[in-house]
Amino acid sequence: MGHTRPLTQVKYNVDGDLLMTVAKDKTVNLWYSHNGERIGTYEGHQGSVWSVDCNKTSTLIVTGAADNTARLWHAETGRMLHTWELPTAVKRVEFSRDDRHILMVTEERMGHKCGIYIFAIDISTPEQSNEPVVILRSSSAKFTAAAWGYLDKYIVASHENGSLTLFDWANEEVLRHAPAVHEGVITDLQMWKDGSYFITSSKDKTARLFETTTLDPIKMYKADTGINTAAMTPTQDLVILGGGQDSSEVTTTSSRQGKFESRFYHKVFEDEVGRVKGHFGPINTIAVAPDGKSFASGGEDGYVRVHHYDPDYFTFQYDY
Amino acid sequence: QDERRLHAADAELMSQRRRLISEWQTWREQVDAMLASETDEALQSGYKLPIVADDQEFVVD
Numbered sequence: 236m237g238h239t240r241p242l243t244q245v246k247y248n249v250d251g252d253l254l255m256t257v258a259k260d261k262t263v264n265l266w267y268s269h270n271g272e273r274i275g276t277y278e279g280h281q282g283s284v285w286s287v288d289c290n291k292t293s294t295l296i297v298t299g300a301a302d303n304t305a306r307l308w309h310a311e312t313g314r315m316l317h318t319w320e321l322p323t324a325v326k327r328v329e330f331s332r333d334d335r336h337i338l339m340v341t342e343e344r345m346g347h348k349c350g351i352y353i354f355a356i357d358i359s360t361p362e363q364s365n366e367p368v369v370i371l372r373s374s375s376a377k378f379t380a381a382a383w384g385y386l387d388k389y390i391v392a393s394h395e396n397g398s399l400t401l402f403d404w405a406n407e408e409v410l411r412h413a414p415a416v417h418e419g420v421i422t423d424l425q426m427w428k429d430g431s432y433f434i435t436s437s438k439d440k441t442a443r444l445f446e447t448t449t450l451d452p453i454k455m456y457k458a459d460t461g462i463n464t465a466a467m468t469p470t471q472d473l474v475i476l477g478g479g480q481d482s483s484e485v486t487t488t489s490s491r492q493g494k495f496e497s498r499f500y501h502k503v504f505e506d507e508v509g510r511v512k513g514h515f516g517p518i519n520t521i522a523v524a525p526d527g528k529s530f531a532s533g534g535e536d537g538y539v540r541v542h543h544y545d546p547d548y549f550t551f552q553y554d555y
Numbered sequence: 556q557d558e559r560r561l562h563a564a565d566a567e568l569m570s571q572r573r574r575l576i577s578e579w580q581t582w583r584e585q586v587d588a589m590l591a592s593e594t595d596e597a598l599q600s601g602y603k604l605p606i607v608a609d610d611q612e613f614v615v616d
Contacts, residue, residue: 290605291604291605292605332604333602333603333604333605334605385590385593386593386594386597386602387602388593388597429590431586431590432586446586448589453582503575503576503579504572504575553572554569554572555569555572555573555576
């Protein structure tokens with residue numbers, strides 16, 4: 236199943252029965268995750284859609300795009316409920332854990348500084364405020380991603396220069412800044428389900444785990460290619476990395492040499508335990524189903540692949 | 556001798572893995588305790604997570 240242009244993000248809803256996908260083809264698709272049947276397409280963005288998320292009851296979908304807007308959609312009918320106009324492209328959107336706020340990460344461009352805009356959400360009405368509750372600014376390089384920490388107390392942001400910042404967002408305060416935790420652009424940041432730690436991926440060919448409140452490094456996973464995305468499996472001690480050579484660097488048509496596989500690592504031991512093929516170009520985004528029984532990957536090739544694990548996967552015991 | 560070296564390397568690897576798992580579990584217990592305490596505090600001060608239920612429909616009109 237797919238889009239007509241490269242995928243930018245794939246994401247499951249909380250129940251795991253729905254999969255949202257966004258791409259550079261300006262569309263947002265909603266699918267049944269178990270069989271890949273498309274439920275609907277949300278049309279309205281005028282540029283690449285960079286990010287998607289939905290609330291816990293799967294009634295509302297938010298998207299952020301290169302048309303300098305974030306949009307709120309009624310999931311069931313596809314009706315566009317609200318449009319927020321931002322100064323620049325919106326690279327990442329995410330509902331808070333209590334669904335009362337949405338964070339939006341904007342790009343730095345044309346004289347506008349990047350920011351993390353936080354808007355309050357009123358679920359009793361489609362009308363939403365256009366005034367952000369808070370705007371967080373970077374004291375370092377551009378933001379590349381951000382995520383809510385546990386109990387919505389914190390927001391962790393990643394930067395283009397490989398650093399991380401921990402915000403007490405409500406008080407607009409920088410609690411910690413961890414410089415150069417990666418040697419390249421941080422391409423993705425995904426929280427563990429309880430928000431206590433998170434994984435980052437980078438063009439420096441590594442993915443790393445960090446504790447939320449301290450930004451202390453916990454684990455590191457090494458690859459032989461730039462990593463665009465990293466996800467953690469909720470039931471097994473595994474992390475999945477996706478990446479591959481950028482199209483500008485690919486000098487061969489071999490998908491093997493392009494390193495376009497999903498790579499599995501043991502979360503605690505840090506060693507690579509397996510790979511899954513399926514894409515003909517770099518993997519841009521990976522999400523793991525909340526029940527841990529499948530994962531989805533979105534590639535530069537325009538395809539979304541949903542991988543269901545074999546029964547062996549659930550019974551496999553690491554030897555120690 | 557090769558077999559003995561292999562056994563020794565294997566034993567060392569197992570020992571290292573047990574140590575890593577033990578360290579991870581200890582760290583996780585500390586984090587879980589901290590989360591439990593902070594969650595209690597947050598709930599007492601009014602923080603609420605959304606209730607995920609099928610009957611909670613968002614009304615468009």
